[in-house]
Amino acid sequence: MDSGRVRFQVHRAQKLAASFLLIFLLQALWLVAHLPLTMAETRNALAGRALWSQHRLTSARSTLIPGDSILTLRCAGLLPSLAQSFSSHTGSFSIYAAPDRWLVRLPFVAFGLWLGGALWWVARRLFGDEGGYVSLGLYCVSAPALLTSVTADPAILAAWGLFGLIFTAIGVAHTLYAPPRKWRPRILLLGAAIGFTAAANLSAAIAGLIVAFICMLYLALGRRWVAIGLLAISSGIGALLLLLLFGFNIGELSAAVMVPNAEYLRLTTYRISALLLVPGGLIEVVAFLSCLIVFIAWPRTRYFGNAVPLIVALLIPWWPGQFLPGASAVWALPFAFVFIGGIYADLLEIRFFAGRFRRLITASALIVAGASAIFSLMVTVGA
Secondary structure (H helix, E strand, O other), X not given: OXXXXXXXXXXXXXXXXXXXXXXXXXXXXXXXXXXXXXXHHHHHHHHHHHHHOOOOOOOOOOOOOOOOOHHHHXXXXXXXHHHHHHXXXXXXXXXXXXXXXHHXXXXXXXXXXXXXXXXXXXXXXXXXXXXXXXXXXXXXXOHHHHHHHOOOOHHHHHHHHHHHHHHXXXXXXHOOOOOHHHHXXXXXXXXXXXXXXXXXXXXXXXXXXXXHHHHHHHHOOOOHHHHHHHHHHHHHHHHHHHHHHOOOOHHHHHHHOOOXXXXXXXXXXXHHHHHHOOOOHHHHHHHHHHHHHXXXXXXXXXXXXXXXXXXXXXXXXXXXXXXXXXXXXXXXXXXXXXXXHHHHHHHOOOOOOOHHHHHHXXXXXHHHHHHHHHHHHHHXXXX
8 A cells, every 4th residue: 555645535624615516506507597698608609619610611711700719619619519510410510500508508617616616725725624615605605606607708717717827826836946847737737727818818818927927926036037937838838728729720819809909908997896786796895895904904814825815806807808898807706705715714713813703703704605695596596
């Protein structure tokens, strides 16, 4: 028996996290079944199916239009394309056939579920079980997160990619003092995160690279040039992955017009108000601002693990979302939940607070999660 082998074991924490994610999945599947496809989702599915089709001529005019997210189209068209290829009418291909909402949306539900798992992993590693439970619990009953995860548009893909890009970069920075052989897997992972984020939304990838660059320079004292070199290598891998998703077709890349125009570069409160219009959005904003007050008032909470998600959550809603001005507020949600989980983990530490105060903090977390769950249920049942 090899005692040095690392084994993944399922304990109470993993079971509870899986229960939270199951609740999220059941709500998402209900919404998929009851919300009709929008015109934009239908168009994404049809264009995506055309991208996967073997019947397309290489010289044909591109189906992409300015502002298209290649990863969104690939995801929306993947299952409909597979269903088309396995159907009995393989000889009669029609791009205009109405897409099935399940086939179109299931990949986006998977990314929403994946983001929840990644959020729990990061929060638990940073803040322990309490922080992980609070962060994941709020995510799984968040109406904005649910609605985003069942919609075939780039928002959930960019949120997933941006979250993974920043925290993978932090992980790479932490391994710079380890032997170089341990760098390679994380460099590839970081490159994949950059490529998929850019494929979802180029603006989100640029924001993620800026934050990743700053974090790596901060953490890699004495090895900053190495950090810059590794980030450059990962960016090259990401660029290759982006081109691969475009099929190395310059015409498709040009048709997508990935650079936002001036209209989306303006600072606007619409990005925040769009989030507040969703049921439960106001509760999440109030919970975040309350934790921000604790962060400002209590020096014990002011450390790197809390500061990074806070800074990103504060700044990213004002970042221009490429052709989707309201999407950048959704990108901030996972970072806001991690920050809230970190503050609650600090407040729940027995060596700082105990007795009645600790029970009040626990009750406040349950109240916030319960109120969010009520709004989430209202959205789900009302679908």
